Amino acid sequence: MDPRPDIAANRLSPHCLAINFADAHPPLTGGQASIEADRCYFCYDAPCVEACPTGIDIPGFIRGIATGNLAGAAHTILESNILGGSCARVCPTEILCEGACVRTAQEEKPVVIGALQRHATDWQMDSGTQPFSRAAETGRHIAIVGAGPAGLACAHRLAMHGHAVTILDARPRAGGLNEYGIAAYKLPDDFAQHEIDFIAAIGGITIQTDRILGRDVTLADLEAAYDAVFLAIGQAGVRMLGIEGENLDGVMNAVDFIAGLRASATGADVPIGRRVVVIGGGNTAIDAAVQARRLGAEEVTLVYRRGAETMSATGVEKAWAQTNGVTIRTWAAPLRLDGVDGTLRSVTFTRGRLHDGRPVHDQGNFTLEADMVLKAVGQLFLADPLDRGTIAIENGRIAVDDQGRTTRSLVYAGGDCTPGADLTVVAVRDGRNAAEAIHADLTAATGA
Template sequence: MTNNPLTPGVVAGRLPDPELARNFADIVPRFDRHEARVAADRCYFCHDAPCITACPTSIDIPLFIRQIATGTPEAAAKTILSQNILGGICARVCPTENLCEGACVRETAEGKPVEIGRLQRFATDTLMDKGIHPFNRAAATGKRVAVVGAGPAGLAAAHRLAMRGHDVTLFDAREKLGGLNEFGIAAYKAPGGFAQDELNWLLSIGGIAVEPGKAIGNGLTLDALRKDHDAVLLAFGLAGVNALKVDGEALGNVEDAVDFIARLRQSDKSKVAVGRDVVVIGGGMTAIDAAVQSKLLGAENVTIVYRRGRDAMGASRHEQDHAAANGVKIITNAAPVAIHGNGAVREIEFAYTESGPAGLTIGKETFRLKADQVFKAIGQTLDGAPAGLDLNGRKIAVTGPGRTSVPGVWAAGDCAAGGDDLTVTAVAEGRDAAEDIHASLRG
């Protein structure tokens, strides 16, 4: 074990390697061919399928399931990928219980929907395993487009623009591309390097030059990008993290949950330190992922604390239940007011809250939780937006399919106002912005 010098209880290697391997194995293994055919046979193939409407990328779900049922998963994959080129990762991380499966007729009638997500994974994995890329580039247009940000929105846009015959340069702040898909999701949802495999497969269409380690304000300026390219798409996500703004936030072993998740995604799990008593503040998917993975690393007590009620949590009920099943305790209607410790965190103090017509009220009654590690998961914010762009709140203001206030500049994904902060929504926004850029470049 490697001790943290600030807190002896925060260590790596709490569990033996075989147990860590089991804990971080694929949470929902892919169907084999027989299982997929059986699952596909449950679909009613609705003419006015509500699952299509519920999908942010509008995949023709009954069609691709019928194609699986008739033994042509490669055709099913093309149906999926024509709408969502990142259909593989979305099949793994989408909150399908709130989207397509939540709208499934069988869910309404029986409480057991068609397993659309797993069927989508079966189809896309089958195609990718064969090394097939079902799309070709159109004739070269001679137009050059800069895409800043290699996460879901940027990748979807880059692929669609390349497919339309434009030359794309894809920039990203990190040396390793992938954005949220590579750094921001639970390790057990996409193990085995899938995010990089999908990225490399996507880039195989050609026409996309990659420039890692560059971002607006770090080697790039919007003015220079506009001068050197016919169009610019900003898809750099939300790099800033909201602060708790309470005393003790600067103590040791208090960190952003997104950094912890990224570290887990990029490290040997046996080298990632975790405390005995972990507290996660927040109610979204980031909070769930940080909490569950802390437990899987061997933390003894893991607690999520959220300032509002269960129904207001950003994480779906399915994900909340998954956390509970892994031993995570969830406390609601409590907000942090102070973090206590000497050099490193020892306790965190909360006040009970009430939600009413006037908003959230923080009461005077407080309680403390023992903590040797605290993760903040209270949302991310735009960091370093280029000057001259109109903002809507704390995001880039857009109209239509991603048009910003600056001519020739589009924005998509989490950095753009509107839409849910979901991988699948970012893909849809990137795809639609790319089509609008293509239309604009054609005049």
């Protein structure tokens, strides 16, 4: 067997790459948006609102579109979800607002709420104006650790209340998951940075990058220098497979692969194998697999240890993968990674089945040849940067109340580092709610 790795960049022409990583779902035209808005029943106590983690008044903003009031529609969205533009692009609307649309009960296609939300928020961002203004400056200064969706949402709401905000982020660019963890074709054209510029335009927000909690500053330092602290530090750890061969050349974490592609201007310089195996069953696994195909991999196989019905990836995402030529194999758990001279050549899996309600892998083994393996088996919250023993950690995440208060006074947390679904829209809700709690607590403490 040839021991040389078969991983290379520039598998496709620049023209093909440009097409493959262009906006996967182009925006609605004005006419299309008007027609779709007219399909809304404008329900009282609308179930779509209940299904939205940020509680956007969906019938209200769609009525704005239907009547030609895009400014009003955008304001309605953004007052609940300041990252409404990115959420319109990346939210699993099929299991949230659109999944709850009453038209589905009539076996009809739901109103395309996500596309309508994008139509309104894009109009607002393209207008170059900030629809919100700051209250009078309070003289209070809050530190936010993490410039992802939770941190940005918290910062904007605090700035609206007149507080000064400094965001510290470990990465070279702000944006968190939206900048580094989302498939390039979902947020193309540097959208994450444009949205950050839009959010920061309210004023009072300073962003410092390459600032790492635990290395450059401690939580105690922040508490001494600021009136309150909001932790939006996400999940920096990655789960290991814990099997033989995990350190072979050609094996990497899917999140690193996606981040590397997001950092590339064209994708041409991102190496990809001919035969790629992705291990995992979530949306990160889907994003990695589809992007591998779109970079020019000849065979991409996504392998999941249990049945398709237990995959955390949504049905739409699984269908998207198959549409893009990804093969999905279920009931297969990785047993070992085999290589020659330190370089990956194949992956051996055990076959499984459901027995008495439990997964049992006793159906023998099979092997897939592979030049590259992308591991997408989950991320972990790392508590190391925190002052241990001073903030409660429960089930591997920071314990908070329903407003984001931790067990440490005037320290709050939200997003993926706290319990709950790991969704952008949930992180935005956490950041927004924590900002309101911070404002209330600081106001109560000073009586003003």
